[in-house]
Amino acid sequence: MxxxxxxxxxxxxxxxxxxxxxxxxxxxxxxxxxxxxxxxxxxxxxxxxxxxxxxxxxxxxxxxxxxxxxxxxxxxxxxxxxxxxxxxxxxxxxxxxxxxxxxxxxxxxxxxxxxxxxxxxxxxxxxxPIAGLTALQALVNHGQLKEGESVFINGASGGVGHFTVQIARAYGAKVTAVCSSKNIAFVKALGADQVIAYDKENIHHHNGKYDLIIDTHGNLFHSDYKRMGQRGVMVGFTSLGHMISLLLKRATSKFPLQQFTAKANTKDLETLASLIQNGKVQxxxxxxxxxxxxxxxxxxxxxxxxxxxxxxxxxxxxxxxxxxxxxxx
Structure with a gap:
């Protein structure tokens, strides 16, 4: 072969x-x-x-x-x-x-x-599989998302991000999403309630308050999670130094910040398949x-x-x- x-x-x-x-x-x-x-x-x-x-x-x-x-x-x-x-x-x-x-x-x-x-x-x-499972497990398993909560999603237009926006909406969350200016229309079409263009507004100075912060892009600092969220989930990192800094600060802080690697399992794949079949995720x-x-x-x-x-x-x-x-x- x-x-x-x-x-x-x-x-x-x-x-x-x-x-x-x-x-x-x-x-x-x-x-x-x-x-x-x-x-x-x-x-x-x-x-x-x-x-x-x-x-x-x-x-x-x-x-x-x-x-x-x-x-x-x-x-x-x-x-x-x-x-x-x-x-x-x-x-x-x-x-x-x-x-x-x-x-x-x-x-x-x-x-x-x-x-x-x-x-x-x-x-x-x-x-x-990888992108969908990461989005689902970040929101549900590690983010403990509840219906009616507000979610801030950094990196909303990429592979993981575009699933995260749609799954959050399907689970009844109010979504604020971050992407570039050129992707605003795309992310709004995914169902985001509010879209922030990172090339127009510095998200490290953003003062919105949210129940859950999901960073799929990997450039948020520990101070960003604490300033904006009640709890957070790290999906990726932009550099090894950034990862080490975040993990060290997490270890010395009481702020609930989760980091994980998605694991494939039939149950979660079936959940994603159902969301797609029912038109809630595209x-x-x-x-x-x-x-x-x-x-x-x-x-x-x-x-x-x-x-x-x-x-x-x-x-x-x-x-x-x-x-x-x-x-x-």
């Missing part, structure tokens, strides 16, 4: 499209024929091996897992003996931070995956690339100016759906 491999740390240029052995399955896994992927900041962090301490998980001197990629959507090709709730032919989406998704086939653990809702497309659903795919251009897609999101999400396709989706309908499983 074809897959993008990496044998050293570096930028998108170190990725090589190669023929590799098709993965074998464990009893608790199933094999997915990948139709679409999505690119995430996690991909280029893992690709570059930055921040350096992350290499203790992904390989100190060179990558442990040769195949990059987390988000996917595709069709179940084969199931292991212990897999009960998925069958050959199911349209599924999910993610694995262990990598392996930027390939024609990827092995999947059942509890990191969910069935795609009827009427949704592969490119659309491939863009959901996936905005800004650009779609061929699988051959996966390195270019990663380079594009690394610039951190993406509106919504970026998808990559392994096959023509119309052909996939036509073949699926004509095949008896």
């Amino acid at each position: 074809k897959a993008f491999t990496k044998t050293k740390y570096g930028g998108p240029e170190v990725l090589q499209l190669e023929e590799v052995e098709k993965p074998s399955l464990k009893d608790d896994q199933f094999l997915v024929k990948v139709v679409a992927n999505s690119a995430n900041p996690a991909d280029w962090h893992i690709l570059r091996g930055k921040p350096f301490f992350a290499r203790f998980s992904f390989g100190l001197f060179k990558p442990t897992n040769k195949i990059l990629g987390a988000d996917f959507a595709g069709i179940v090709e084969e199931v292991g003996r212990h897999v009960k709730h998925f069958k050959v032919g199911d349209r599924v989406f999910g993610e694995s931070l262990e990598g392996g998704a930027f390939a024609e086939y990827t092995p999947v653990v059942a509890n990191e995956c969910s069935k795609m809702p009827e009427g949704t497309g592969f490119a659309e659903m491939a863009c959901v 996936v905005y795919v800004e650009k779609t690339y061929s699988y051959k251009d996966i390195p270019e897609a990663i380079g594009y999101i690394e610039a951190m100016r993406t509106r919504g999400k970026v998808a990559m396709l392994w096959e023509d989706i119309a052909e996939v759906d036509a073949r699926r309908k004509s095949t008896s499983y």
Whole structure:
């Protein structure tokens, strides 16, 4: 099978499209024929091996897992003996931070995956897992969002941010969102009650008061959380120094500030699927690339100016759906 491999740390240029052995399955896994992927900041962090301490998980001197990629959507090709709730032919989406998704086939653990809702497309659903789970878990699991509360979302137009705005609205929150001037109309269309353009107003001087602060961009200071919010959730950081500063100040402060890494699970993926199927959340795919251009897609999101999400396709989706309908499983 074809897959993008990496044998050293570096930028998108170190990725090589190669023929590799098709993965074998464990009893608790199933094999997915990948139709679409999505690119995430996690991909280029893992690709570059930055921040350096992350290499203790992904390989100190060179990558442990040769195949990059987390988000996917595709069709179940084969199931292991212990897999009960998925069958050959199911349209599924999910993610694995262990990598392996930027390939024609990827092995999947059942509890990191969910069935795609009827009427949704592969490119659309491939863009959901990491960004959607991060937004949902930031708001609900770690932010403890309650209906009627006010939420301040920094970085509202990106992959995680555009999900966070919509999910907060779906859960009954009043949303104040931060983005650039050029994205104001986009973020308002997502459902934000108020939009602040960071290139017009310095958010580090903003004096609004909110129940919950969510920072998906990663440039808020500890003083910003305390000044504006009752509690906060950090989703990302702009630099290692910024991360260390925030974590040190959190350790010496009573302000409730959470930091986490999203974890894939079927329940949360099903919640996201339901929100999408019911029209409460829409996936905005800004650009779609061929699988051959996966390195270019990663380079594009690394610039951190993406509106919504970026998808990559392994096959023509119309052909996939036509073949699926004509095949008896």
